[in-house]
Amino acid sequence: MTASLTRRRIRIINQICWTLALCIVAIPFVFPFLWMVSSGFKSAAEIFGSPSLVPREWQWQNFIDVFKHQPFARQYLNSLYIAVTVTALTLLVSSLAGYALARMRFAGAALVALFLVSALMVPEEVTIIPNFFMMRWAGLVDTHWPLILLPTFGPQGIMATFLMRQYFLALPKELEDAGKMDGLSRLGVWWSIALPMSRPALAAVAIITFLNSWNLFLEPLIFVSSLDKFTLPLALSNFTDPYGMPLWHLQLAATSLAVIPILVVYIIAQRQIIESFALSGVKG
Amino acid sequence: MTSLSLNNVKKHFGRTEVIRGVDLSVDDGEFVVFVGPSGCGKSTLLRMISGLEDISSGVLKIGNRVVNETPPARRGVAMVFQSYALYPHLNVRDNMGFGLKVRKVPIDERARRVMEAARTLKLEPLLDRFPRELSGGQRQRVAIGRAIVGDPEVFLFDEPLSNLDAELRVHMRSEIASLHKRLGSTMIYVTHDQIEAMTLADKIVVLRDGLVEQVGTPRELYERPGNLFVAQFIGSPKMNILPVGSVAKALPVRPDSAAHVGMRPEDLKLTDPGSGLVSGKVLLSEYTGASSLLHVELPDGEIFLVAYDGPTIDADTTLGLTIAPDRLHFFDSAGQRAS
Missing domain, CATH: 3.40.50.300 (P-loop containing nucleotide triphosphate hydrolases)
Structure with a gap:
């Protein structure tokens, strides 16, 4: 009885020590976020005047001014629909292409895979100028198409394709055979068997793609010039006074609003996000 | 159907x-x-x-x-x-x-x-x-x-x-x-x-x-x-095969074309050394419950398997093996059944 009590006490002390240690380690990670949110409620003067996390005077007006300064609601919606479209398209293209590369024997399959890998090795910044000329030739500059097409068919799409391919390779072939015996076509096997069995990989691709698209900055900067076509990362850098100096209180309030969808996604799919990083081998 | x-x-x-x-x-x-x-x-x-x-x-x-x-x-x-x-x-x-x-x-x-x-x-x-x-x-x-x-x-x-x-x-x-x-x-x-x-x-x-x-x-x-x-x-343990020449004298009748003779382990019977078709020394006796499987080494080093359901036989025992003539299987030099 005494021994068991002692063991329990040691376990509790152990837990407290670990929690404290983790809290201390978490401070550098959490503090910038808390500072950002609290600064969104401060006046421009107070942000740099007081290091306190609690505003002296809560400036709710900041969050109204964000929408007055530029068409922020429109820009928010732009980011949202572009991220959702890119995610849906990437899921479709990468799962189809990944399935073909994993399961279909066709002439030049190895060459296609080699081309894809080569494309991954080229930094995105290097291809941005040829991409710009291509989009200008197609009449797509200052539209949202480059922000949808480039991530879907660019390096992120290729990464997603490889991730799906690796997952499909691990699926038992007998299940596909069973599908064929049941009367499914190749596309039917993909839709009815391969996809439902690849939910973890699809979740990983969806999460990574959504986050990438949501945070995309370079492409909107290059391809979009109209204010009402801006996406959030671009819009956030546009909270400036007439002299080009940043309006920090508005910028930080807007940034606090911009992280809401990411936080919602994270809270809903916390487990899948961690699994997806493990599965894809990429960092968050 | x-x-x-x-x-x-x-x-x-x-x-x-x-x-x-x-x-x-x-x-x-x-x-x-x-x-x-x-x-x-x-x-x-x-x-x-x-x-x-x-x-x-x-x-x-x-x-x-x-x-x-x-x-x-x-x-x-x-x-x-x-x-x-x-x-x-x-x-x-x-x-x-x-x-x-x-x-x-x-x-x-x-x-x-x-x-x-x-x-x-x-x-x-x-x-x-x-x-x-x-x-x-x-x-x-x-x-x-x-x-x-x-x-x-x-x-x-x-x-x-x-x-x-x-x-x-x-x-x-x-x-x-x-x-x-x-x-x-x-x-x-x-x-x-x-x-x-x-x-x-x-x-x-x-x-x-x-x-x-x-x-x-x-x-x-x-x-x-x-x-x-x-x-x-087919058959477990598998059939024992010997060249016909090595047991020719002991075989009562055989087809002219026969080159190999086969004997199923369960068809072989134990007899006194020297009196059967072949003789050999027990190397190993595996008890399987219903019967035992004897590994018998013939003088030429060939191992014969014998299914046996009598009393325990110790290793190194020398014994003879016999078989009913109608339980013998003959094969020609190409490995096809000889009848």
Whole structure:
């Protein structure tokens, strides 16, 4: 009885020590976020005047001014629909292409895979100028198409394709055979068997793609010039006074609003996000 | 029910020929078992019949239809896989009804057929469970159920019991046998387990290197093996083979062409040293419960296996071995049966 009590006490002390240690380690990670949110409620003067996390005077007006300064609601919606479209398209293209590369024997399959890998090795910044000329030739500059097409068919799409391919390779072939015996076509096997069995990989691709698209900055900067076509990362850098100096209180309030969808996604799919990083081998 | 025939059927993978011209006919309602060593092509042949592998040349008929180019689902065959191949994201009911759903069978008819198959296989309490919630035997029954609901003309089994433990395998074997009796369907079964082959088959097809070595009833194959390979492959423990020359004096009669003589371990009887067909020294005695398996070393170093059910015999005991003349098997120099 005494021994068991002692063991329990040691376990509790152990837990407290670990929690404290983790809290201390978490401070550098959490503090910038808390500072950002609290600064969104401060006046421009107070942000740099007081290091306190609690505003002296809560400036709710900041969050109204964000929408007055530029068409922020429109820009928010732009980011949202572009991220959702890119995610849906990437899921479709990468799962189809990944399935073909994993399961279909066709002439030049190895060459296609080699081309894809080569494309991954080229930094995105290097291809941005040829991409710009291509989009200008197609009449797509200052539209949202480059922000949808480039991530879907660019390096992120290729990464997603490889991730799906690796997952499909691990699926038992007998299940596909069973599908064929049941009367499914190749596309039917993909839709009815391969996809439902690849939910973890699809979740990983969806999460990574959504986050990438949501945070995309370079492409909107290059391809979009109209204010009402801006996406959030671009819009956030546009909270400036007439002299080009940043309006920090508005910028930080807007940034606090911009992280809401990411936080919602994270809270809903916390487990899948961690699994997806493990599965894809990429960092968050 | 339907018959099936293969006429000079071949299969190449690139330059490698894995099925080298198979001729075979399977009658209505027959239970045919393909056996052979690993890599002999038995599973490939089954997959060619199912349509999962293309036929490089030759003709495959199911009923009176040539089905070389017919997709698997339109051949009237159903397959039970070694790994069961149940869809993990569907419950038992949906797994069994999936093929019917793909074929757009009305939902009422689908439910009726699934229930009927579930009743036959005693799967009713498991219908809402997922494959991960089932034992190996239950999964196997679901896999068979999935085949049954499609009401196929031919059932194909690809080593369906190899993932089960010994006890369950015996049980499932008898279930498959009674299912065949009840449905009366044509069934083709691939196994490397001789007991399964001998107990289930109406007809056994022994394959080696993509060729049929012999076709016959289990009794024919056991009692009159057509060649040395079949003689040694069918029967466990395997048949002892000696050159005729080494025992020529002791053999009462033999065909002129005989080059090898075969003796099944269970046909050999113990006798005094020097008085039988051969003599030798016991190297090892393996007690198996019902009997013992003696490893007897002959003077020329050859090891003979003898099934023996008498009192314990110690190692190093010298003994003679004899056999009834009608239990001897003779083979010519090409390895074919000599009669």
